[in-house]
C-alpha cells in the first residue's frame with residue numbers, strides 16, 4: 001500500500017469521509033489570533049479550519065505534535081494546536097443575566113443542598129424577603145423539598161449547607177485557558 005504524508009496545504013481534495021480511524025475521536029486546541037487558548041474542538045472541525053485557511057498550525061515549544069489521519073490513499077497531519085487567522089469569530093462576551101437555563105448549567109442540574117436532580121427550583125440563599133438579591137452570588141438550584149425546608153430562613157438557621165459557593169459564570173476564554181494550562185502543567 002502506497003502512502004504519502006502530506007501537509008494540510010496540499011490536501012484540498014482530501015476526503016474525511018474515507019477516514020474511519022479512531023484518531024478522529026481526538027481533539028485540537030484552538031488559539032485566538034493573540035495566542036489565547038479558546039476552545040477544544042474535534043479534529044474534523046480543525047481540518048475544516050485549516051483547509052479553509054481560517055487557522056494555521058501553531059507549534060508550541062517546537063514539539064511538532066500531530067495527529068495523523070490516514071485514508072486509503074493519503075495521510076494527513078493535524079497539529080494538536082492551531083491558531084485562528086481571523087478575529088471576527090472572537091465575539092465579545094458579556095456576563096449573562098441570571099436565568100433558569102444558565103443557572104441549571106452552572107449548578108450541573110442538581111440541587112445544591114441534597115444533590116437531587118428532580119423538581120428543581122431557584123433558591124435565593126439570602127431570602128428575597130430579607131433583602132436577598134437576584135444575582136449570581138445569591139442564587140442556587142434547589143429541589144422543591146429543600147427549597148420548602150429552607151423556606152424564608154437564613155441558611156445559618158437551617159442546618160443546611162450548600163455544595164458549592166454561588167458565583168458568576170467565568171468568561172469562557174478565561175475558564176478554558178485556566179483548564180488548558182493546568183492540564184499542561186500536570187503532564188510536564
Ligand SMILES: [Zn+2]
Nearest residue numbers: 111114143146
Ligand atoms: Zn434538595
